[in-house]
Amino acid sequence: MTESEFLVPGVSDVAQAAARIAPWAHRTPVVTCSALDERAGRRLYFKCEQFQKVGAFKFRGACNAVMALTDEEASRGCITHSSGNHAQAVALAAALRGVPAYIVMPSTATSVKRAAVVGYGAEVIDCEPTLIARETTAAEVRDRTGAHFVHPYDDFHVIAGQGTAARELVEEVPALAALVAPVGGGGLLAGTILACGDRAVFAGEPAGADDAYRSLKAGTLIPQTAPRTVADGLLTSVGRRNWAIIHPGVQDIVRVSEAQIVDAMELLWTRAKLLVEASSAVALAAVLAPEFRDLPGLDDVGIILSGGNVDVRRLPWA
């Protein structure tokens, strides 16, 4: 990586991303729920990324990264390694650009996830289910094809793309005093910080995967080891580029227990009729936690619901 790649992007990069992805991405709705307002003690505005293409905010970042390539770069295709939403996001973005996509997937990935990626016309390359195998395999394919690697979060185009969700939310609800996003690798959180200007941005993080919280308190990036949480989109460590934005930009990170996450998810489903995955519920769980509830002001708070890819036959409260 060259130094110039580490020039941290700003709000204008989010504006550029918004224009770049506008022909391809959904402008997702914002939903309110008076029952949850009462629980939170303030007005909440839910940005519904479960209605985004591929069912998660991930399409925004992948689309921005793929559409930002030159024609010459794009013609060699795109590559990533992922078993989740990012794989589908890159596959769909490449298909829309009309270029090849190579998705390295661990052999443990479910057939549903494989089928979704293949359905977008991507080539799936199998590998052993270890991070080292994924990275090695991806590097081999990249060397062979010249394809552009799209990282799931540690990439400034991806970060700026994820920020377009918060950009739309503050456009629609200018009165927002604060925004709250979940943090895993930090793409969504960093993008939200870039998009929100002077507004306070908070993060929710599972206590069982709290590297962002510990990094913030230590003042230096600490990797996550042995994460354990129902919020399976938030297992990963914060990326270096993400950290460069989150460290100076986040107001605070609120850790939540597994019980708080499941309670918040059930509230979102039963009271607000919002079908979201556990990772999305982490942001609401943070807002309902005593340490956030007791914050003065913040009458109007935006919450980014990250996605809705959940197995409806295996719900955490069943």
Add this chain to the structure above:
Amino acid sequence: MTESEFLVPGVSDVAQAAARIAPWAHRTPVVTCSALDERAGRRLYFKCEQFQKVGAFKFRGACNAVMALTDEEASRGCITHSSGNHAQAVALAAALRGVPAYIVMPSTATSVKRAAVVGYGAEVIDCEPTLIARETTAAEVRDRTGAHFVHPYDDFHVIAGQGTAARELVEEVPALAALVAPVGGGGLLAGTILACGDRAVFAGEPAGADDAYRSLKAGTLIPQTAPRTVADGLLTSVGRRNWAIIHPGVQDIVRVSEAQIVDAMELLWTRAKLLVEASSAVALAAVLAPEFRDLPGLDDVGIILSGGNVDVRRLPWA
């Protein structure tokens, strides 16, 4: 009932209803899903009444009926008999108007439903779980209090109020060639017909509660007896006022099996991330049925999703 009450309302009544409920009701979002478009062979636009107050379109009609009362009428309060969404809708509308609400509920109603109604400040009056007991008890309370009876569907203010959902949908997607709604008592379907002008309006109906279909084919209103369907919002017979609008106005009624309903519900949950009750899925099931799929034209079709009040611990596919 006087003859003048049977002057069937028109599109201007829906416009009046829209203005009347605007300060109180949500303008619900419209969501699209390319995976479901593919299944249907056309573009679908889902009007999301699960995000309406009380989690269902029922608030629109009840709110219109309650807000249309004179101050003198309203001061004596409102009454209805219901164990479902309509009870909550009347209770909330009366609370917003600042007048009493009397809700006659069968003793078999769940404690959750009772608590919701009481939570809106309504007075719950228990009765035996039979239609005759509900009607008798409601008549007694009405005679004692002078409260205005708000019927769940056989009421022109209720019908016009329900039509505001379709009105918003065609405002937002003017290209719609047809709209599809589920039919039970017929409030939502009749309101949709009033709101849609020259557009074709279709209904979906469970084969296990197909009085509207049989009435349409016979040319005369036939009551439902012994209904059996997972779509528990559609058990009731079509009302007389509803029939007066549906009979000349509906393009066709598509009957769907229990398996088609559950399949459509699971598709809405898993592909579109729309948390809706089985009654809502009936409209999508109709659109996916061969007899609708084979209709020419109709490139853009609107579907009214009626609500999201469902027990997430007892799902029909579990």
